[in-house]
Amino acid sequence: MSLLPSVGQPVSRLEGQLKVTGRAQYAADYSIPGLVYGYVINSTVTKGKIQRIDTTKAMSLPGVIQIFSHVKRPSLAWFNLQYADMDAPPGSPFRPLQDNKIIYNGQPIGLVVAETFELARYAATLVEVEYEQEAFDTDLNAxxxxxxxxxxxxxxxxxxxxxxxxxxxxxxxxxxxxxxxxxxxxxxxHHNPLELFATTTVYEGAGKVTIYDKTQGTVNSQLYVANIFGLKYKNVRVIAPYVGGAFGSGLRPQYQLFLSVMAALELKRPVLVTLDRSQMFTFGxxxxxxxxxxxxxxxxxxxxxxxxxxxxxxxxxxxxxxxxxxxxxxxxxxxxxxxxxxxxxxxxxxxxxxxxxxxxxxxxxxxxxxxxxxxxxxxxxxxxxxxxxxxxxxxxxxxxxxxxxxxxxxxxxxxxxxxxxxxxxxxxxxxxxxxxxxxxxxxxxxxTLPARAEAIMTTDGKLHVNSAVTDIGTGTLTVMAQIAADELGLPIQDVTFSYGDSKKPFAPVQGGSFTVSTVGSAIKTAGKALRKKLLRIAGKVGDGVFKKLELDDVLFENGRIALKNDPLTSISFVDIVAANDGNPVKVIKFSVPNVLKLxxxxxxxxxxxxxxxxxxxxxxxxxxxxxxxxxxxxxxxxxxxxxxxxxxxxxxxxxxxxxxxxxxxxxxxxxxxxxxxxxxxxxxxxxxxxxxxxxxxxxxxxxxxxxxxxxxxxxxxxxxxxxxxxxxxxxxxxxxxxxxxxxxx
Structure with a gap:
């Protein structure tokens, strides 16, 4: 009996139970041994120059580890870049802690790192800043x-x-x-998603970092960090499986990402930087x-x-x-x-x-x-x-x-x-x-934009699909699993979709209403390639009944390949993988829109x-x-x-x-x-x-x-x-x- 197509069905969110029971881990939820906390200091003037930053009182508090500012920060690789991320508009990106110039009200001018969040927040109030103010203009109408x-x-x-x-x-x-x-x-x-912007950076040693970030693009955050800090792309891993709302606010990397990574690399220990609600109004x-x-x-x-x-x-x-x-x-x-x-x-x-x-x-x-x-x-x-x-x-x-x-x-x-x-x-x-x-x-x-996807038929006849795409709460995990299920004729419970990790195949930022068409198309392309590969292996099994057949000659359903003109003649995915020396059958495909046609x-x-x-x-x-x-x-x-x-x-x-x-x-x-x-x-x-x-x-x-x-x-x-x-x-x-x-x- 054929399965009903998964696409078009009102499937409930696959991660829904994890979210409503509090088991889904967001960017600030990771318990890392030795974790320390950063709190951002923001400018209180709109334009001018910082004349003096006095951190004496704050640093005297037991448990305060370091206070970063433009006068105390590591050297950076990014200050000559015109574009720091794939969503940057024309111009020159904002560079936190670059110098003593203030260019907007609320600009981040420092980061207090302490043993607890509460201590870092209190210490930030003790940092004394003197400004030389300049004339400014923020009125569009005028x-x-x-x-x-x-x-x-x-x-x-x-x-x-x-x-x-x-x-x-x-x-x-x-x-x-x-x-x-x-x-x-x-x-x-202003953006006010339920989840505050946060980044947890884990220093892995030898120039490697693992980053849990609130972002709409794991690959975009990876590129940003590598560009700024002069790291190898392969040494920067960004993970964001759950995002508590974004709606555009996470398309570009926000400054807490920069500050968290900077502190972690300098201190060589994990650092969590979370913006509070008022700080959500200091960017974008x-x-x-x-x-x-x-x-x-x-x-x-x-x-x-x-x-x-x-x-x-x-x-x-x-x-x-x-x-x-x-x-x-x-x-x-x-x-x-x-x-x-x-x-x-x-x-x-x-x-x-x-x-x-x-x-x-x-x-x-x-x-x-x-x-x-x-x-x-x-x-x-x-x-x-x-x-x-x-x-x-x-x-x-x-x-x-x-x-x-x-x-x-x-x-x-x-x-x-x-x-x-x-x-x-x-x-x-x-x-x-x-x-x-x-x-x-x-x-x-x-x-529709270009994207890659990987499809793997496992030894137990289940489908595993990989993509770096995030799910900002829109149901991406669920719909991608539905698309993948139909590609191989499997029930959705036999499909695992792994996502939200920059180590997985490339996906652009999630936004603009193009994620389903972009990543879904990549999964469809990878699914077709996997069907071809499975059919080719099936042709080498037994009496060769599937040899030299095309995809149009067979059906993929219920974990099997069957002849279209004789559905009782079939071979299971498990047997096909076994014939592949017991190794999972893998494909990775790049989907590129036909621009000339579109x-x-x-x-x-x-x-x-x-x-x-x-x-x-x-x-x-x-x-x-x-x-x-x-x-x-x-x-x-x-x-x-x-x-x-x-x-x-x-x-x-x-x-x-x-x-x-x-x-x-x-x-x-x-x-x-x-x-x-x-x-x-x-x-x-x-x-x-x-x-x-x-x-x-x-x-x-x-x-x-x-x-x-x-x-x-x-x-x-x-x-x-x-x-x-x-x-x-x-x-x-x-x-x-x-x-x-x-x-x-």
Whole structure:
């Protein structure tokens, strides 16, 4: 009897029990003999120079081992590098403890190493630092006149610049029957995954280190450490089997990794450095962004002119960019377009990718503008999007590999009950609450990168698959095991997937919704190679019935190879391995996307978000009472883990629209709410009825699995859908995110 395919089944997370019982070990959980603890000292000024560091009091405490700073640190190999890691933007990477210069508030300026974490933290308060302060500027709004075009760098491949202008926008806009123009502002947001950033470095002697790191890329952290400290790559091992959330914050190595390795190499003993919650605000953030849109349409609702301009924040030392303005012309086929994107250098740390970077920012402006256009045209917002539905990517004049967005609109609207919407603002009520319906489109790129995977058939007929990829909590372990199981026709319980270790075959950082397509494709490639090798060995066994057969001639199922035209004639994997002199049968394969084929198509996941809000008419309190997101993302490998991803994105969408913002005091150049008490995120009481639909979509082009990632797409449509629902409920369109109740009073 044939097994049902594992792909497409709602398999529960294979590591779930370990996590909920506390047995999963995260970066700070390793009990190493002789372990000592590091606590970071951060600058309290925004720009200037350190004139004096006095460590006398701190070093006098029993149990304090060493205090590192720019005046006391080992020599390093990295200070001439332009790129220290594979995710670095154009510019020059930040170098902790390089010199006495302060370039942003909260910059790490020292590390106290002590016998206990509490002692290190206390000793850090006794270190006296004197600064010579300099003038600084952290205000994006005050520096828009200094905006410039971003520099081109390695990241441009995954973050392309705006498409070229098309037609004559200014003329077309001025002649449009209906015109909408608006400005949008998104505040700063900071990463706050549940697991704090931590690194445990074990000094192995002879220039070797084993590192337990919170990271989205074990190989990336390995490259970073080897480059900086002048170590051989093979002598740097980075392990990260469990990651307690990351969402982009772990794409680049953070400074606790540098400090932990530096201290371990110098002291020749294991060192754990953990950042506390306030220190999570001292690196990387979603940048504040100002956008302006101008859309023009004719009497039938067809958009004829589109201008989308954005200005984002970056540091003085790197050009961090996002894809903010490229999306509108991918979705809507206007004949006249003008897309513009610029950066302003400020005295801040480089921004960092945060779930759906650029996409969730840009789509709020685009979809809010489309919503306003629908009101002026007196056309239903959903109908307006169907009128302007693009069958191909007009921005690049090429077809989509697949696109079932229309089905997302139709199925999402039906599930939500969109037909019950009264188009008049402030027309729908529930007691003293104003009720609003809003909808918006989501889009996110579907990329595939090169990766390697190893597949091993063991002596007991089980499959073991290896990859360096991490699992940041998205279900990667489970879906990779499902893909591998189907490749060899095995039940998932006969598959072991080992991952999160830089010694294993290469995988890029986990992010951008490309992990399943990238590592999954590598596993599929390795699985096919293993099937070929097993069949070749089977041909040498017994009477040679399997000799000279091709893969199309046989079936791989239930731990056996069987003839397709005579399934009773079969040979077990155990017997095949025995015929291999009892040695496991191994293959390792490199999967490289067919770039020439892929560049002929635009590849994206699509979604439609539908939201109901209630707004207290007297208090202005906003509540998202229910929401539906319909997603088209090709083959869904595991609908249970995929649904979890979409739900998580929807919750974050509520957070971005209504809660989440880091407040800056530009007089001090400092973030003022560096804690979870004042950095507001949703709690359970804020989340109500959320529903997910996966629309059927077949894609034979995007990758061998036909799968598109779902990590980002669930977030993108939610903030504009919420904003549009609030406008429908109250008649007020608020273009500053997050939207607070005082905006509605």
């Amino acid at each position: 520096n828009l006149s200094n905006a410039r075009t971003p520099k081109i760098g390695m990241a441009t491949m995954l973050k392309p610049p705006p498409p070229r202008p098309k037609g004559n926008f200014e003329k077309a806009f001025s002649e449009s029957l209906v015109q909408v123009s608006a400005e949008y502002y998104h505040g700063t947001e 953030h979603r940048p504040p962004t100002i956008q302006r849109t101008r859309f023009g349409a004719d009497a039938n609702g067809r958009v004829t002119a589109m201008n989308h301009a954005a200005i984002g924040e970056t540091s003085r030392f790197e050009d961090y960019t996002e894809v903010v303005v490229n999306w509108s012309h991918m979705l809507y086929p206007a004949d006249n377009t003008l897309m513009q994107y610029k950066l302003v250098e400020l005295d801040v740390f480089s921004p960092l990718d945060m779930r759906a970077p650029g996409g969730v920012t840009g789509m709020h402006a685009i979809e809010s503008t489309m919503d306003e256009l629908s009101y002026q045209l007196k056309i239903d917002p959903l109908q307006l999007r169907l009128i302007n539905y693009a069958e191909k990517d007009e921005s690049l004049n090429r077809p989509y590999s697949s696109k079932e967005l229309r089905a997302c609109y139709v199925q999402g609207a039906a599930r939500f009950g969109w037909e019950h919407r009264n188009p008049e603002p402030r027309s729908m009520r529930r007691g003293n609450k104003l009720v609003g319906y809003g909808m918006a489109t989501g889009i996110w790129e579907a990329n 560049k002929k198509y635009s590849r994206a996941a699509h979604s439609a978000a539908f939201v109901e809000v209630e707004v207290d008419e007297e208090l202005g309190v906003i509540n998202v009472t229910r929401a539906v997101t319909a997603v088209a993302a090709g083959t869904i490998i595991n609908p249970k883990t995929a649904r979890s991803q979409i739900l998580g994105g929807m919750v974050w969408g509520i957070s971005k629209a209504l809660r989440e913002e880091t407040i800056s005091d530009h007089h001090f150049g400092k973030y003022m709410n560096q804690n979870l008490g004042e950095y507001h995120i949703p709690v359970h009481a804020d989340i109500h009825d959320l529903d997910v639909i996966f629309v059927e979509e077949k894609d034979d082009i995007v990758n061998a699995l036909g799968a598109k990632g779902v990590g980002e797409i669930g977030l993108i449509g939610m903030p504009p859908a919420i904003s549009n629902a609030i406008c429908h409920a109250t008649g007020k369109r608020i273009n500053h995110l997050p939207i607070h109740f005082d905006n509605l009073l």
